[in-house]
Amino acid sequence: MEMLRHDFMQYAFQASILIAVIAPILGLFLVLRRQSLMAxxxxxxxLVGVALGFLINVNPTIMTLVVVVIAxxxxxxxxSLYSTYSEVSIAIxxxxxxxxxxxxxxxxxxxMGQNVQQYLFGSIxxxxxxxxxxxxxxxxxxxxxxxxxxxxxxxVTFDEDTAHTAGLPVxxxxxxxxxxxxxxxxxxxxxxxxxxxxxxxxLPAAISMRLSKSFSLVMVIGxxxxxxxxxGGLTVSYEWGTPPGATITMVFVVFFVVSGAVLAIGxxxxxxxxxx
Amino acid sequence: MQYIEVNNLTFxxxxxxxxxxxxxxxxxxxxxxxxxxxxxxxxxxxRNVLGLLKPLKGSATISKKNVAGEKLSIGYIPQQIxxxxxxxxxxxxxxxxSGRFQCGKWFKRLDAADHEHVERALKSVxxxxxxxxKIGELSGGQKQRVCIARVFATDPDLLVxxxxxxxMDFKSRNDFYSLLKHNSQVxxxxxxxxxxxxxxxxxxADRHIQLVRKEDSPWRCFAMTSCNMPxxxxx
Numbered sequence: 001m002e003m004l005r006h007d008f009m010q011y012a013f014q015a016s017i018l019i020a021v022i023a024p025i026l027g028l029f030l031v032l033r034r035q036s037l038m039a040x041x042x043x044x045x046x047l048v049g050v051a052l053g054f055l056i057n058v059n060p061t062i063m064t065l066v067v068v069v070i071a072x073x074x075x076x077x078x079x080s081l082y083s084t085y086s087e088v089s090i091a092i093x094x095x096x097x098x099x100x101x102x103x104x105x106x107x108x109x110x111x112m113g114q115n116v117q118q119y120l121f122g123s124i125x126x127x128x129x130x131x132x133x134x135x136x137x138x139x140x141x142x143x144x145x146x147x148x149x150x151x152x153x154x155x156v157t158f159d160e161d162t163a164h165t166a167g168l169p170v171x172x173x174x175x176x177x178x179x180x181x182x183x184x185x186x187x188x189x190x191x192x193x194x195x196x197x198x199x200x201x202x203l204p205a206a207i208s209m210r211l212s213k214s215f216s217l218v219m220v221i222g223x224x225x226x227x228x229x230x231x232g233g234l235t236v237s238y239e240w241g242t243p244p245g246a247t248i249t250m251v252f253v254v255f256f257v258v259s260g261a262v263l264a265i266g267x268x269x270x271x272x273x274x275x276x
Numbered sequence: 277m278q279y280i281e282v283n284n285l286t287f288x289x290x291x292x293x294x295x296x297x298x299x300x301x302x303x304x305x306x307x308x309x310x311x312x313x314x315x316x317x318x319x320x321x322x323r324n325v326l327g328l329l330k331p332l333k334g335s336a337t338i339s340k341k342n343v344a345g346e347k348l349s350i351g352y353i354p355q356q357i358x359x360x361x362x363x364x365x366x367x368x369x370x371x372x373x374s375g376r377f378q379c380g381k382w383f384k385r386l387d388a389a390d391h392e393h394v395e396r397a398l399k400s401v402x403x404x405x406x407x408x409x410k411i412g413e414l415s416g417g418q419k420q421r422v423c424i425a426r427v428f429a430t431d432p433d434l435l436v437x438x439x440x441x442x443x444m445d446f447k448s449r450n451d452f453y454s455l456l457k458h459n460s461q462v463x464x465x466x467x468x469x470x471x472x473x474x475x476x477x478x479x480x481a482d483r484h485i486q487l488v489r490k491e492d493s494p495w496r497c498f499a500m501t502s503c504n505m506p507x508x509x510x511x
Contacts, residue, residue, distance in 0.1 A: 028365075032364065032365075148383060151374070151377045151381075151382050151383070152377075152382055154366075154374055154377075155374055155377060155378075157364075158364055158366075158371070158374070159354065161323075161326070161328055161352065161354050162352055162354065164326070164327070164328060165326055165350045165351075165352040165436070166350075166377070166378035166430075167378060209365045212365065213365070213366075213367050213408070213409070213410035213413075214365075214366065214367050214370060215364075215365055215366040215367075215370050216370070218365045
């Protein structure tokens with residue numbers, strides 16, 4: 001493994017493993033809560049934090065965290081207004097976030113194109129040891145919360161009214177989930193890039209949902225697919241010299257297409273056997 | 277003691293009164309059916325009872341304790357729950373097991389007694405053989421039976437059911453009503469059930485509450501009538 005001789009590749013692999021575990025866990029709940037585009041939205045909204053950070057000379061990562069948490073609260077409030085069409089709140093916030101980010105960027109004399117580009121297309125191979133440590137702390141928090149709250153989350157995700165009558169604080173759980181997801185996106189974004197965060201969160205979950213009947217297995221398979229996609233994509237990107245974020249996403253897309261084709265063929269074969 | 281107590285409840289939707297001065301109770305061991313034409317705000321009334329909506333006037337309260345003085349547990353089947361989340365990636369067994377979580381098992385392992393409850397609940401609706409199936413692979417009626425099994429698995433003191441027999445055939449419906457009757461009479465469960473099936477269910481329910489359109493009010497406003505059902509043979 002010649003590539004692992006480089007420090008930057010070691011950090012990239014460590015970060016990939018951490019992201020591959022937490023992203024599909026959060027992603028599965030996002031998909032089931034009909035919030036698949038939330039990762040996309042929050043990554044766009046977080047550009048407001050980046051732009052604001054550069055504009056007022058505050059660390060963009062801190063500003064991004066603040067903005068994303070506020071956005072997560074707004075999304076939760078708007079979900080209650082459009083309970084049947086929860087994607088409406090996400091769509092509105094996506095447009096609002098991007099517009100505000102563009103306006104803020106235009107206010108900086110001399111522009112901030114290069115700096116913002118770094119956030120939009122952030123590269124996992126430029127990750128620092130400090131970022132890996134932050135990611136590891138987030139990994140522990142998400143894993144701990146998932147271990148304790150997976151049962152309440154399962155019921156809240158299945159049906160919020162049922163969860164309410166079971167005595168669960170549905171709004172609080174929902175809000176906490178949105179905030180954790182927001183913080184995760186804000187941390188992953190400078191690493192994977194805003195444009196690719198959504199794919200990394202949603203695709204492993206979407207693929208695993210088609211591969212298993214059981215909720216627990218869907219979660220485990222999602223993490224395995226996440227690991228294969230992240231580590232495989234990173235290796236391919238190193239060997240071929242392609243952008244890591246885009247390569248990882250394409251590996252997930254190929255996985256999605258191939259698994260879909262295999263499933264379809266499998267079903268046809270089973271049908272043919274039954275007919276015989 | 278009453279499990280449900282609704283006093284002079286009035287509910288407005290977008291400035292229009294839809295429920296006017298509704299009062300009723302559901303006691304432990306009582307099986308109450310709630311009927312009314314389409315749009316009669318039956319689900320709205322249930323949601324007020326459960327605290328999912330707030331009444332404009334009056335009150336709807338659920339007892340905090342059961343007859344044994346323990347925390348009252350509620351089993352709720354919302355309308356069309358089975359079709360609402362049919363694509364949920366879960367097996368029948370996982371979903372029904374989740375009913376046990378609210379019995380103090382949110383953060384604890386399920387034990388042998390929990391698994392026994394789950395098995396009994398699935399067998400009572402004839403879905404034990406289908407326990408390893410994915411929910412999405414089931415028919416509408418089967419999904420509904422799984423949701424019912426989930427509620428039975430919680431072993432609740434009070435059952436609040438919103439058209440739970442949608443999609444079920446005649447025999448399954450009557451078996452279900454018979455099971456409810458058994459639960460109210462033998463195990464003292466309080467039951468409030470919305471249904472359109474009042475001809476079949478009148479053989480089982482103790483009381484019939486009907487939401488009726490108010491003649492002197494706008495077309496959407498409903499009040500109620502209530503009557504006890506004549507004594508029926510036990511199930």
